[in-house]
Amino acid sequence: MNYQPSQNDIVNEYIENLSAEIAPLFLEIRACILEAGPEFNESIKWKNCLVYGTTKNHIQTVVGKGKISLIFHDGVAIEDAYGLLEGDGKKARTVRITSPDFNRAALQDYVRQILQRS
Known part of the structure; x- marks a missing residue:
């Protein structure tokens, strides 16, 4: 598997143990989030x-x-211009990703919004 290793060895071990079916999608999502x-x-x-x-x-x-689900712990604070956030709890919202052609712009927007509120 080719990816930018984490500074956390336990994370690297986790990634290495992902199934071959889900690892490529996981790594695409991870790269998008970290970017x-x-x-x-x-x-x-x-x-x-x-x-x-x-x-x-x-x-x-x-x-x-x-699929990979991303749970945004303070997702209720995200402005959801893309209509991808799911859930009706008091705080969390979820995005479910099933395909490598997911909306990267939306995910990066959500990530930036979460960081602005922290």
């Missing part, structure tokens, strides 16, 4: 979820069969 939010730290939390954060947790990745 928009290079100040993010990466860590593994909550039953094998990659989490992006600064002084608090911002985005949690959940790998499922054929």
Whole structure:
């Protein structure tokens, strides 16, 4: 697998252990997030979820069969001009990505908005 390694060895191990079916999509999403939010730290939390954060947790990745869900912990604060955020909870919103041709502009916009509010 060809990717920019994390500074966190546990994250690198997590990535290396992803299935061959989901790893390419995961790496595309990860690269997109880190491009928009290079100040993010990466860590593994909550039953094998990659989490992006600064002084608090911002985005949690959940790998499922054929999809990756991104949970924006303060997603209610995001202006959703793209109509991709799901959920009706008090704080969190989710984006589900199933294809490598996902809307990168939308994801990067969401990431930037989350960072502006932190």
